Amino acid sequence: MPRRSSDKPDKPSAYSKALGLLARREHSRRELKLKLRQGGYEGEEAGEALDRLGEQHYQDDDRFAEMLVRSRVAQGYGPMRLRAELKSHGLADARIRAVLDAAEVDWNAQAAAQLRRRYGAKSAPDAAEMARRAQFLLRRGFPAATVRSVTHADVDDAADDEA
Template sequence: MERNAEDDFDPNALRFDEASQATRAPPDRDPPDAYRKALGLLVRREHSRRELRRKLDAKGADVTAAETALDTLAGQGYQDDTRFAEMLVRTRIGGGYGPQRIRAELGTHGIDDATVTALFDEAAPDWPELAIDALRRRYGARPAKDNAERVKRSHYLLRRGFDGDSIRAAVKHDFED
């Protein structure tokens, strides 16, 4: 009869041995290098200061080390909230989102209202035209066939963050086509 590894199994060998655990090195719990971690995140894409701080906290970085790292990165020009906000405004406008949604998202990133207003003034988007484009992307060229369909399209634009005037203009334009 052949012997295999299963025959040599001893369930008592799986018991916890405190002595062997005490001699092992503890798992690696060194605080992460906050500067290196933040720079690694910024290499991938722009981040707001608040977003970087949240991610560093989640990685276990010391609060003072994280603040120092963020100050250093901002001083070196690697992290800039205004540049982040410009990027976010451009991408969200291109993605068919309205001003209310963009403003709310920037608020969650800690961007102040004056900066958002200045960015909107600089970009100068035609919100009603963007709402019309969003409807075309979603529903194609076919116009709304009844009032229920117009309400459905209005709610879609509302969820995308468009204001009432832009929604009315887009739905009216859609109805006239």
């Protein structure tokens, strides 16, 4: 019997669905697994599809991590934020450290660039403004030592001001 235009086409395989998602952008294995589950694919079918994609090098958590780090560094985020985001994608701590080390980012220069972009070249006129700037960098994921060296603020006081 011919299919009418109102009939729904057959649901694509988990492999096809995951491949389509990867064609748009890199995904972590955990992220693809979640999207497949949300799409109604069973665990075994999804697992086999992800294994096959990994064997074919279409899905690679290392490549995903490197892409994410490059992207987030370009957006002005610090290493603590990157570490948390990579952890949420299911990457191991050792792999996260290796990817961040391989990025070879000067985090002090990155933090200083974010301050200039947000607040201009003028220095903070008072302690309250210095604390506000320090909190900005902390929220972006820069470590307290980096924030202290870039803003010359006492980060502990800045954290007290926000609480």
